[in-house]
Amino acid sequence: MPELPEVETIARGVNLRVRGDRIVEVWFGGKREPFKTPAARQAKGLEGRSILEVHRTGKHIVCELGAAADRPLDQRGGSPLVECASEPSAQWIVHLGMTGRLLVTTPDAPVAPHTHARVSLMSGRELRFVDPRRFGRLEFRELSRNTGFLAPGADPLSVTAAEFARLFHGRRLAIKAALLNQKILSGVGNIYADESLFRAGIRPRRLAGRLSRAELEGLRLALGEVLRDAIRLGGSSVSDYVDAEGARGFFQLEHCVYQRTGLPCLRCQTPIRRLVLAGRGTHYCPQCQR
Ligand SMILES: [Zn+2]
Known part of the structure; x- marks a missing residue:
């Protein structure tokens, strides 16, 4: 399943390739599951709109869209570049689920099995959503009628020290379980929870509400470090992720504890050591983590 660093890397890669482009035409497949907004309504909403920016919110990829073009689109005429400074009027929200991929390619590239969406752009590029297991979701939001997409929890890369401390204050659950709770922080998965607790020297079973302010601040910094390291490593493989030619896996951060049970x-x-916490395998060093 793509974790926060993968989603961030994909969003950055897609943004580099499609920011300022315009959606000409949309094709959606016949499977119902990927469409949180009904496919026909979603296609109608997307066509003609400019793409102002693509970014990550929580573990979702959000495409900020401008108004639809007021005159008929002409693929031959003019530059596809649009004014990216204008306010978004709609959003296309992509959740990758377990196996989803968002690719930037060209219309002549072979269409992979399980392609659910093909979005033709004025530049001649094409955005595709491919998802074999169909846990991914595509949603369209008109911002005049809905609020913009918000992740349920705070973002672990931008949360402040004060907010982080407040989030865990008084919580009577293990810090590992609290890190994984998406209503507290958005997008922290099992690997990054274990690795950040190791870097911060905190035992996963300790109660979140019992950690000192200094320990919480150490954990916030460690979590940011682990995620940024993974994003930095992923950056080198970004083209494998978003260009349809390659589909290699995300370059993995070298783990210090995750799945190293029994190793020094x-x-x-x-x-x-390994224990099970909140139903998840949890790895820690009994010496380095207190
Ligand atoms: Zn150790």
């Missing part, structure tokens, strides 16, 4: 800790040589 990279810092102190103590064997890494």
